[in-house]
Amino acid sequence: MRIGLVGVGRIGAFHAATLKGLPAVDQVVVADADPGRAEVVAKELGLEYAADVPALLDSGVDGFVIAAATSAHAGLIEAGLAAGVPTFCEKPVALDLEETSRVVALVEGSTVPVHIGFQRRFDAGYQAAREAVATGELGFVHHVRANTNDAFPPHQSYIPQSGGFFRDCTVHDFDIIRYVTGREVVSVYAAGANRGEAFFGEYGDVDSAAALLTLDDSTFVAVSGTRYNGAGHDVRMELHGSLGSIAVGLDSHTALRSAEPGVAFPDGQPHMTFMDRFQPAYVAELTAFTEVVAGTREVPCTVRDALAAFRIAEACELSRHENRLVTLDEIA
Known part of the structure; x- marks a missing residue:
């Protein structure tokens, strides 16, 4: 499968490398608010890169991993829902309770699975x-x-x-x-x-x-x-x-x-x-997400869990x- 990832800072680059090593993943495509940084990380890890999030989501990805700044999480989850792509997002869903609740309502009104990253x-x-x-x-x-x-x-x-x-x-x-x-x-x-x-x-x-x-x-x-x-x-x-x-x-x-x-x-x-x-836990978590993408597993940590x-x-x-x-x- 082909996984898109946005945000290639410390945890994002770490996730990209982890995804690349998973048997179910054929290719990882990365993007970042700084396109130059995405290009550098892609070349270092042997990945593809996209100019921005719309280009990434339009590139035929099967799953979407969000590792960008927290302030961008809600909007990126919405982008994943709009594209109909199963989405993984690092915690938290948003910076405040009102925005978190709004995203929960959007996700629960959609058929697109959204997995929140609590690796423990x-x-x-x-x-x-x-x-x-x-x-x-x-x-x-x-x-x-x-x-x-x-x-x-x-x-x-x-x-x-x-x-x-x-x-x-x-x-x-x-x-x-x-x-x-x-x-x-x-x-x-x-x-x-x-x-x-x-x-x-x-x-x-x-x-x-x-x-x-x-x-x-x-x-x-x-x-x-x-x-x-x-x-x-x-x-x-x-x-x-x-x-x-x-x-x-x-x-x-x-x-x-x-x-x-x-x-x-x-x-x-x-x-x-x-x-x-938590390196082994991160591998297990992203492996679980690939199973969510494949439709063989229910979302193990939901937006409602994140809200709680x-x-x-x-x-x-x-x-x-x-x-x-x-x-x-x-x-x-």
Whole structure:
């Protein structure tokens, strides 16, 4: 099959290379807001390139992958729908709740499949944890801990279009919490701080944050994250139940060291980027998209899933600003 991809920045070029290596993909065609950059990446990876998105969609692509800036996501999803091409879009759907809801309505009123990119759903550890919850292996789950700690902050230019820490970073935790537990969030209490570069505060953002979520079965979830984790890129989840506990992301690469005498674990090299940490998950995710394109698989992560995670992020942002408990019923 022939896959078109728009946006050849860091994650876009990474996706293009991944797509090129998939058995189901015969050709990848790339485009970018900067046509020169698309040409350079295409030549580096041995791909085709198009002058712009209309040219890309008119070139006979079977699937459309969106890895452009977040501010362009909604419009590009609409372009994919209009062209009748199965579409994959990196999270989030849009920068605000109103636009996200509008796109959800458009997608759900169409027959064109749209797959949203939350790659943790395709990570083997998270899938095993989901199975442990679903089978009752852990008994009833009473506490969950989830963290996303970046080894270093993004460039300043990324922050104004990111949507803020909860919408950009911990939204991955919010989605995977729903996926693993099978439950919905009913309330949040969140806080954030800016301990590093001043530019986070200049854009009304934070570089470290924490939230206490309560699920609809009274499970408590502690979520934390930072842009400054010098030990490495650290993404983990712990689930504690009446019959047992399980951890995701606890292996030789975990960016953590023990203070106990004589304990050498973890003893491997920590991951330094999310692409390193989740490389197998990204391959599995894009493989799933090719199956969606082929019509052999239902969309594994829908725009409505993205909306649900975004509403939790909105609730956390409101809680942070107003320093109070916020229920999800308050988020339209």
